[in-house]
Each structure stands twice: as structure tokens, then as C-alpha cells.
Amino acid sequence: MSTDVADKVDDHLWSAIGDPTRRRMLDLLLTQGDGTATTLSDHLPVTRQAVAKHLVVLDRAGLVRVTPTGREKRYRVDDVQLSRAVAQMASVGSTWDARLQRIKRIAETIQRAQQD
Amino acid sequence: MSTDVADKVDDHLWSAIGDPTRRRMLDLLLTQGDGTATTLSDHLPVTRQAVAKHLVVLDRAGLVRVTPTGREKRYRVDDVQLSRAVAQMASVGSTWDARLQRIKRIAETIQRAQQD
DNA sequence: CTCGTGCGCAACCACTAGTTGCAGGAGGTT
DNA sequence: AACCTCCTGCAACTAGTGGTTGCGCACGAG
Numbered sequence: 565m566s567t568d569v570a571d572k573v574d575d576h577l578w579s580a581i582g583d584p585t586r587r588r589m590l591d592l593l594l595t596q597g598d599g600t601a602t603t604l605s606d607h608l609p610v611t612r613q614a615v616a617k618h619l620v621v622l623d624r625a626g627l628v629r630v631t632p633t634g635r636e637k638r639y640r641v642d643d644v645q646l647s648r649a650v651a652q653m654a655s656v657g658s659t660w661d662a663r664l665q666r667i668k669r670i671a672e673t674i675q676r677a678q679q680d
Numbered sequence: 681m682s683t684d685v686a687d688k689v690d691d692h693l694w695s696a697i698g699d700p701t702r703r704r705m706l707d708l709l710l711t712q713g714d715g716t717a718t719t720l721s722d723h724l725p726v727t728r729q730a731v732a733k734h735l736v737v738l739d740r741a742g743l744v745r746v747t748p749t750g751r752e753k754r755y756r757v758d759d760v761q762l763s764r765a766v767a768q769m770a771s772v773g774s775t776w777d778a779r780l781q782r783i784k785r786i787a788e789t790i791q792r793a794q795q796d
Numbered sequence: 797c798t799c800g801t802g803c804g805c806a807a808c809c810a811c812t813a814g815t816t817g818c819a820g821g822a823g824g825t826t
Numbered sequence: 827a828a829c830c831t832c833c834t835g836c837a838a839c840t841a842g843t844g845g846t847t848g849c850g851c852a853c854g855a856g
Contacts (some may be wrong), residue, residue, distance in 0.1 A: 575700050575806080582698030584691050587772070593777045602833060610777040614814055616834080621812095635822040635833055643780050650773040650780075656703070657773075663710040664759050664766075701844080716801060730845050732803080751853045753804060808846080815840075820837080825829080 573652045580625035581649050585610060586618050590641060591626065598640040689768050696741035697765050700724060702734050706757060711741065714756040 581587055585608065592607055593599055601619060605612040619639055622628045624643040630637050697703055701724065707724055709715055717735055721728040735755055738744045742761040746753050 571698075573703075578700070579698070582695070583813080584694070587689075590776070593840085594776065594783070600833075610813085611815065613816085613835090617813075637834075641780075643783065646776060648781060652775050653769045653773045660706070660709045660710065660762060660766050664757075664763060667759065668709070671684075699844080716802075726844085727846065728802085729804085729847085753803080777847075797856100799850105800853105801854090803850105803852085805848105805850085809847090810843100810845080812843080813841085816838090818836085820833105820835080822831105822833085824831085826827105 573656060574648075576625050576651050577627070577645075577652060580621055580627055583618070583621075585614070586622060589615065589618055589622065590627065590646065593639060595640045598638045600638055602669075604639075608625045613668075689772060690764075692741050693743070693761075693765050693768060696737055696743055697769075699734070699737075701730070702738060705731065705734055705738065706743065706762065709755060714754045716752045716754055718752075720755075765789045 581590070588608060589604055592604055596603075601612050601616040604619075605615045608615060616676075619628065619630075623630060627642055628639045629642050629650065630639050632638075683790065704724060705720055708720055712719075717728050717732040720735075721731040724731060728734070735744065735746075735748075738755075739746060743758055744755045745758050746755050
């Protein structure tokens with residue numbers, strides 16, 4: 565069967581949002597508009613260096629864009645790419661939902677048949 | 681701010697479905713009804729041992745249930761728990777979507793104000 | 797009983813998330 | 827100009843994980 569949902573997702577994107585720390589970083593960037601490695605690490609339980617590494621990953625996935633201003637580098641979320649990521653999550657979710665419902669329907673059919 | 685979306689998700693669940701191989705395994709279990717480590721590895725690009733390790737992770741996350749039959753162990757998806765996982769993905773997705781739309785609305789407001 | 801097949805365990809490799817420590821460069825202050 | 831501060835980047839090290847190979851064991855079918 566070629567309807568394998570795993571084939572439809574961009575693994576770089578998915579693994580980028582798969583990490584809990586990176587999800588929280590995206591969350592912070594969304595609520596605060598922008599941020600640097602240092603300001604983000606203030607609101608996270610990890611060091612600045614760890615945040616910097618995650619920012620590299622997010623940048624490679626295209627989820628953030630960076631603008632060097634003076635001696636700091638401000639990051640902010642790339643709306644389009646994050647929308648794509650959200651769409652992929654929704655795609656996987658709806659696929660699984662559909663299969664679960666199909667299974668449920670079959671189970672009910674069997675149960676009804678046994679009651680007759 | 682307590683609206684942090686990362687606080688709402690079960691990290692065990694999320695990291696379980698975060699791995700591409702595990703997603704494909706769930707997919708196979710959904711389409712085929714059930715499977716063992718060996719039968720799953722036939723349809724995957726990894727060895728049986730790797731699959732077995734993933735099955736442990738999925739089992740700990742509650743996403744699959746196992747029934748030993750004879751000398752083999754048949755795994756199948758736990759519908760309720762997978763539904764929970766799907767719901768969490770949808771939750772994160774809709775939260776981000778809402779924030780993106782709020783940002784977009786603000787941006788449009790600013791642009792309109794500048795044009796006046 | 798024997799053979800085959802499925803499972804589990806152990807050792808090993810590669811990569812990633814995290815840490816600490818240090819060097820360097822841009823900005824503001826005196 | 828000199829200095830101090832603060833943010834960044836690089837390097838080395840640890841812990842955990844996804845993956846492999848190899849082996850031993852047990853159970854079911856012939």
C-alpha cells in the first residue's frame with residue numbers, strides 16, 4: 565500500500581519540531597516576536613550554547629530566519645514554513661484518525677453481526 | 681505566560697511518534713491490523729532488533745499492546761492512546777496556527793495604518 | 797527428535813542533546 | 827584611545843538513542 569503517511573512528511577521539518585526544547589523555542593519566538601540565543605536561554609532550562617545549536621537546526625529546516633543586528637543575531641519564525649509544518653502534522657493526524665475510525669466501524673459491524 | 685503549548689503535551693507520547701521509523705511502524709500496524717517484530721521488519725529498512733527496540737518504546741508510551749501467541753508476540757495499536765496522540769498534535773498545530781494568524785492580522789493592521 | 801524460525805541479550809558504532817571552558821569581537825563609557 | 831561588558835562562536839567531553847552484527851535459547855512444526 566502506497567498510502568504510507570510517513571512518505572508524505574518532510575523528515576527535516578518533523579524532526580525539527582519533534583524536539584521539546586525546539587518546540588518551546590518556537591513558542592517563545594512566536595509570543596515574543598523575536599529573540600537571540602541569549603534571551604531565549606533565559607526562558608529555557610538549557611544553556612545558551614544548547615539553544616544556539618537548536619537555532620542552527622531550526623535555521624536549516626527553514627523554520628526561523630536570522631538578521632544580524634550589531635553584535636547580536638535576532639531570530640524570528642518563518643511563518644510560511646511553520647504553516648507547512650502545521651499542515652504536515654494535521655495530515656498525519658487526520659490519516660491516523662481516518663484509519664482508527666475505519667477500524668472502529670469494522671469492529672462495530674462485527675459486533676452487530678454477532679448479536680444477530 | 682502559562683499558554684506555553686509545550687506544557688500541554690505528553691513528552692513520552694510525542695517523542696514516541698516523533699521518530700520516523702516508529703511512525704511507519706504505527707502505520708503498518710494500522711493497515712495490517714497486527715504484527716510481530718519480524719513481520720514489521722520485513723516492510724522496513726531496519727533490522728528486526730531495531731524494530732524490537734522501537735516496539736519497547738511504543739509499548740512504554742502505551743501506543744501498542746502485546747499479546748504473546750505461541751512463540752511469537754503480536755503487537756497491535758491501542759486506539760485510545762493513538763487518538764490522544766493525534767489530539768495533542770492537533771492541539772499544538774491549532775495553537776501555532778492561531779498565533780500565526782494573530783501575527784498576520786497585526787502585520788496587516790500596521791500596513792493599513794501606514795498607507796493612511 | 798530434530799530442525800527451523802522467532803525472540804532476547806550483549807557489544808559495538810554514529811549521531812545528537814547537553815554541558816563547561818575559553819577566545820574573540822562589537823558597543824558603550826570614561 | 828582604553829576599557830569593560832556582553833553576546834557570539836569554537837572545542838572537548840558526557841549521556842542517551844537509533845542502528846548494526848553476532849550469538850544463544852526456546853518453542854512449534856515436521
